Amino acid sequence: MANGKNQKYYDKPIRILIAKPGIDGHDRGVYVLARAFRDAGMEVIYPGLLPTPESIIETAIDEDVDVIAISLLNGAHMAVFTKVMNLLKEKKANGIAVVGGGIIPDEDKSKLEKMGVTGNYGPGTSLNIIIEHIKKRAYGAREEKWGKSKKTK
Amino acid sequence: MEKVNFWQKKIDELSKDLNHKNNKYEHWEKTVLKDWISESKLKTRSGRLTYSVEDTAGTEDEMPGVYPFTRGIYPDMYNGKTWSMRMFSGFGTPEDTNTRLKYLLQHGETGLSIAFDEPTLYGIDCDDKRAEGEVGRCGVNVTTLKDMEVIFDGIPLDKVSTSMTINAPSIIIFAMFIAVAKKKGIPLNLLTGTLQADMLKEYIAQKEWVYPPEAHLRMIRDMMLFCTEKIPKWNYISVSGYHIREAGATAAQELAFTLADGFYYVDMGIKAGLKIGEFVPRISFFFDSSINFFEEIAKFRAARRIWAMVMKEKYGANDLRSLKLRFHTQTSGYTLTWQQPLNNIVRTTTEALSAALGGTQSLHTNSYDEALALPTEEAAKVALRTQQIIAEETGITDVVDPLGGSYYIEDLTKRMELEAYKYFEKIDHMGGILQAVKEGYPQKEIANSSYERQGKLETGEEIMVGVNKYREENEKPINILHINRKPELVQKKRLEEVKKSRDENKLKTCLDKLRGAMSSDNVNLVPHVINAVECYATISDIINVGREVYGEWKEPKIL
16 A cells, blocks of 8 residues: 555554544443544544543644544544644644544534544444544645654754 | 462362363264264354253252252242342432332332442532533532432331441432431431442452542441441442443453452451341342343352352351342443444343343343433333333243253353353452452453453454444434433432531531551541531542542553
């Protein structure tokens, strides 16, 4: 998959933060995804239950991740993603892609896409589809980050 | 050391039985099956295509209502009385729930089952920032005693049994319930009902905790002691496999971890100085009923047999009530799909059938729209009707344990039993279930099973109709329930008023006394918590006192 001038984007394993915000302990899906991402060669960071948007962004920056993957089953997705995206802007954290998943009605998916939250896969989605999407976003994020830092040099 | 031998003895007996040469099958395999199909084409989990009378060995003398109760805990089972159709509900404001409870009572329900919202389940007040958007959403919100007074207004607590699904803050909700009864002038010994209160399964699966396990377990012990003395008809714990299963466990793992938890609570009561006959009969169970039809039935049968045998042979229990495993069942939420949601009615039906054929005492059937949202009234009605059709139209209640003696069911029951004993042995070896849980052992086992199952769905080895087979693009959406923010406003306003009118000095004294009681292991916390809720302490006022004393729990690494 990797070739030519873009080689550097593919060299290091993708670092991904998985988070499940809200007061909800049903973490079956989170563990399945974490294992699947790890088996796909990614470095997975799972900070445990009950994270807030603030703690998610803080961890993402500290851990220097390429992607934040957030799962929500409780209907709070619009509020949470709006907050996460605003915080990312506030902290000027460029080069971190945000993907979503869980129970998200169709009418909200397009709104999320506009905010930059992609994927938004529901239960029953094949893991391969999710993994491919994350790779695409992660390499895109690196291009943005590294491309820019090159210019400033 | 002796304990390990007990499990090992069971493992040896069952292994010997299950590996016994099956002459009838082998003869049939050689003379009939081999000519018909090549062995490589056989596709069954146990590697056997069918079973024979030889697989029922050792079960010939079992009868319903007779030790070890594999065939049911009552001689007449549903012929006498069908299972209770206990539909779990609770929503919105305490007023909404009160109206709903009164409606149910007017329509002949005698058992109430109350669901609490997420903030209540975690001991978070309704005005906390973290509770935003969650108040009254998945159940009713309770922040202070005032809310419980509203919920039970006009409800005769001595005439109905009240089941409350609450765990980490169960001692607080229970104290509020007692305070309401006291205000109504109802003698405590007339109260009947159930608290879920099973914290071990929280660490294993549902993950709703505040403190390290020992602190929560001590509170269960205190409720156990308090109830045994003062509220003898109260089921102070419902040992739950449901959440373990939904977190991804196999049927055998659900069985094993749940019963291991149950044995822990028995040990706890004994250690606290209680006699088996006076507290064990009040321990009840709560299982999942999932989609593999026969496996579930075998699981329920094995649960009863194991409980009876272990209580008798290992604990020396001799009163029949301590030997009988009573359980509630809920159909599986995990097996429901958001794709083609009407298919879920069929899934729930077969799962409910498994529960009925497995001899459950009560049953909750899920609604077809629950993979999408909380159920609409219409969907909840279909779920209840599903039970009524099974109970009143199909004729399966005429005969007790109609599958008893089925070659396959009897073999599968023994296999379930063996799997469970292997886990008991392993857990004992690790130093008991509490230690195993603290090390994350059941959690890892469950995560492995869950991942394995996902892999099978990916490859199509296991099928979910509408998900990885017979998919449809552009499905038409169904109507789902939308919940508004009204409960949050109502609750916040009520809390504000409560805080204005409560006596802060009195409250502080109560909380200080509670802190003192928590710091010493040989004081019963229940009366102290009752005092605190009577001063209108909020749920998090009390939770936070414990936080100062016990600290918070950090989950062991599972990955």
